[in-house]
Amino acid sequence: MLGELRRAITTGRLRPGAPIRQDALAEELQVSRVPLREALKTLEGEGLVTYQAHKGYCVAVLSLDDLREVYRIRQLLEEEAVRAAVARLTDADLARIEAAQHDVEHAAAAGDVLAMATANRTFHMTLFDCAAMPRLARLIRTLWDTTDAYRSMYYGAAGNRERVVEEHRATLDALRRRAADEAVRTLDVHREHAVTELEPLLDA
Amino acid sequence: MLGELRRAITTGRLRPGAPIRQDALAEELQVSRVPLREALKTLEGEGLVTYQAHKGYCVAVLSLDDLREVYRIRQLLEEEAVRAAVARLTDADLARIEAAQHDVEHAAAAGDVLAMATANRTFHMTLFDCAAMPRLARLIRTLWDTTDAYRSMYYGAAGNRERVVEEHRATLDALRRRAADEAVRTLDVHREHAVTELEPLLDA
DNA sequence: GCTCCGTATTTTGGATCCAATATTGAAAAT
DNA sequence: ATTTTCAATATTGGATCCAAAATACGGAGC
Incomplete structure (x- = not known):
């Protein structure tokens, strides 16, 4: 319910x-x-x-300031989560993230906005959960929720879907090499793209 | 209620x-x-x-892992809050923080554990609120709440009360000079002392 | 004496009902 | 015509009541 x-x-x-x-x-x-x-x-x-x-x-309505604040806090918390996750990432973990990415690419190709949103979320959360910091993961989850109402708009554009796929691949590449700094960086640009796309949508 | x-x-x-x-x-x-x-x-x-x-x-019961995780997340979020706060700190803000510190010192001298806890909280939250990031401040507040049940034990020891007073003075000194890095550093040690004192208390 | 099972009791989950507050609309006064 | 006031209505807040689940207890069987 x-x-x-x-x-x-x-x-x-x-x-x-x-x-x-x-x-x-x-x-x-x-x-x-x-x-x-x-x-x-x-x-x-x-x-x-x-x-x-x-x-x-x-x-709840999200103001522009709210959006930026949420994404800034996400940046801080997700960096921590990614670094902790990379430090303990097993091959099995990686396989689960890759499976999520498979779903993302499938949904992106099919133009299924809803499937895209859930697969994308699974991709990221699977990674964050590997940090073994449950409170951190929970905080990140609720921050995601506050912008979810707008996320589906974001995936409406095919260009955004394609870019997300590319950016995930870059993150995965860094993860496979256990390159924490690079993983953090790729996720930062990923997030930055999202926020710049979302900002115009928020005025309405 | x-x-x-x-x-x-x-x-x-x-x-x-x-x-x-x-x-x-x-x-x-x-x-x-x-x-x-x-x-x-x-x-x-x-x-x-x-x-x-x-x-x-x-x-809720706090495990040792929980305690460390909460304090780690606090470190991340509070650093952000302090930097944002220092950047826009007015003299009036500073005066309010100094007033809180006055209460802290008074409570410490009197050995009033409860007054100490609330004045200490006011000291920190007044600073964090200056960041003008309401969601960030709210997250920090709830993180504080999760350990509040144990904080009063912490102030039970006179030594801890004295040290808190000293550490606050160091922070205030940094704030007066708008020295963000130093303010962050003093708060980091402040927090670190608290967590090391709290850890033994958690086993019971 | 110990375990297992079934019933009794406690405790939680949900539905309905009543009170308090806010909102809306209409009538009256300016 | 506009504004103000007051009553009617709608909506929320809280209390009580009933159903469902879990726990506690006691007896039967081993």
């Missing part, structure tokens, strides 16, 4: 800024308002919705 | 690892279980309590 609600927000079905009518949403999700309110509280903690006492919840 | 519950955990009145009986706690807090459950959901998001479906909530 929580997952379903989170997806409704991160896929953009519930538009940023839209007020959340508990009664209607509860009926739509086939639950009562109590569990819905609990779910909204966790989403509030993740920054996906905002809350005002006696006024209710709204789908 | 949420704040009251959070304090009960961060001050250690609800011991780490203890299961949370909703009925009893609701009565103690003079509310019904519904708002309590919402509060627990937000605390779960902050990492103060853990949750298992159909088994309920427990006050």
Whole structure:
């Protein structure tokens, strides 16, 4: 249920800024308002919705400043995660990341935006999870969630999909050689491209 | 109500690892279980309590690995916050930080552990808030919360209180000269001392 | 005496109901 | 015509109640 609600927000079905009518949403999700309110509280903690006492919840809107701040924090945390991950990366780990990349390329070729978003996420999170720093991974995940509503727009453009594929290949190459600095650098440009593409989309 | 519950955990009145009986706690807090459950959901998001479906909530316990991970992440995020804060630090900001330090010294001399903890927190958070990165400040705050249950033990020792005062003075000196690198360094040692003192306390 | 199983009790999860607050709309006054 | 006020409505916040799951307890079997 929580997952379903989170997806409704991160896929953009519930538009940023839209007020959340508990009664209607509860009926739509086939639950009562109590569990819905609990779910909204966790989403509030993740920054996906905002809350005002006696006024209710709204789908969070991301300002340009928010976007830049989120990506800056991601840069800091992901660098740490990548370095820790590279230090303990096994061949089996690498194989799982490569499998995710396979899915990314498949989705990119097919132009499947949704599959692209999930495969991309798997690619990165699989790497981050190798750091064996669960709290760090969790923080990164919630930061990703806050921009997920806009990510699908990003993959709408075929050019972006192609570039993502290329950038992942560069990261994978660095990972295979256990070149931490280079992996960090490739991910930095990867992220930088995303933020520059996302910025214009945020004004609307 | 949420704040009251959070304090009960961060001050250690609800011991780490203890299961949370909703009925009893609701009565103690003079509310019904519904708002309590919402509060627990937000605390779960902050990492103060853990949750298992159909088994309920427990006050989170911090392993040694958790402690080190939290402090490592804090180091990363706080460095960013300090650098951003120093870049835009006004004299009025500095005065507010100095006022907090005054409270810290007063509490340290009086041996008031609780006042020490809150004044110390104000000292640091006032600085971090100057970074004008609200999400970053919020993340740092929740990281602090996860170790607050143990912080009061830390201030129990007079030696630790004295050292904290000295370390804050070093930081303040760096801030007055807008010396970002030095401020970061002094806070790093400050944090490192805390973690080495905290580690032994965690085994119990 | 110990283990295993089934029932009783406790505890959590969810639904409904009522109270409190906010929002909307209409009527009245300027 | 515009603004203000007050009532009607909608929406949230919280309490109570019922169902489902887990735990605790006790008895039967070995």
